[in-house]
Amino acid sequence: MLALEFPPISHLVEWPDILFKGNSLFAINKVVLGFFFATIASAAIMLLGGRKQALVPSGVQNIAESSVDFIRTQVVMQTMGPEGLAWVPFLLTLFFFILFNNILEVIPGWQMPGNARMAMPLFMALLVWLVFNVVGFIKQGPVGYLKSVLFPPGVPLALYILVTPIEFVSTFLVRPFSLAVRLFANMLAGHILLVTFAVLSAAMWSIGPSLVILPLPVLVLILLTAFEVMVAFLQAYIFTILTAVYIGGAMHPEH
């Protein structure tokens, strides 16, 4: 039958150290190199795009301007309103960093999304958690913020026994967890999906004579790669828009 040997998952996501071997805190492997790439690329797009501001944008400036416009109109204005415009740089940085990390999933020869390891999604989710809580504390005051989060108005008095613990868990515990897990699991699932079909294609190839069914997994692999490009964009967008919603919610008390 098929010579299918699916590699264990640790082979797909754990990479050997390249630099600073043995020094586990500062060891650099493929995933960390991906983080460096994402940092440099997202900085480079903005620096190159803003270097020479032509009236009619072209090339990199086009990408930079349309992405700023996208974050401004599609993310900030839809969720936070005009007073959230100060958050455009933060959200834009977040969007590009996640996007470049994700898009490494389909770059031929690299094919390892940085967000398929829990470290970076968890760090970003905790950062967002810190940011929206600090914003709430500053904009509404500690008492006002906790009151608007834990005791939402318009609830019958007796129901607060039920509502307050739920609100506490959903705002302070579930939000960062689900933000991190959503990004991480989507990227890991996509990575495993691509590996599965690549292994299947390779197994089909090794059979040789049965070339009749060979095109099918390859076709699915190509379609899935296109799908994963979409997922990479979508996850960056969702992470950004949820950040905007959380910060916007912390800025205005619910009424």
Add this chain to the structure above:
Amino acid sequence: MSVLAQITANGTELKSALGALGAGFAYGLSAIGPGIGIGYLVGQSVQAMARQPEAAGMVRTTMFLGIAFTEALALIGFVVFILLGL
């Protein structure tokens, strides 16, 4: 009977077998709810966009938010699947 005794004698094998079984169920069951939910959500959003095309941008933003929240359950199931399967 002797096969069963052989399996129970080897506890780790039974444990990993049950783990694999549980992993399959964990992902399969956790995909049911979000599957129905996302289908309903997107269907209603398409209906809303078709009825009121000028509100399409707002509906789309809210739709993606809803998808993100609904999808989280299935993804947690996927993570459990990975954790149990390893």
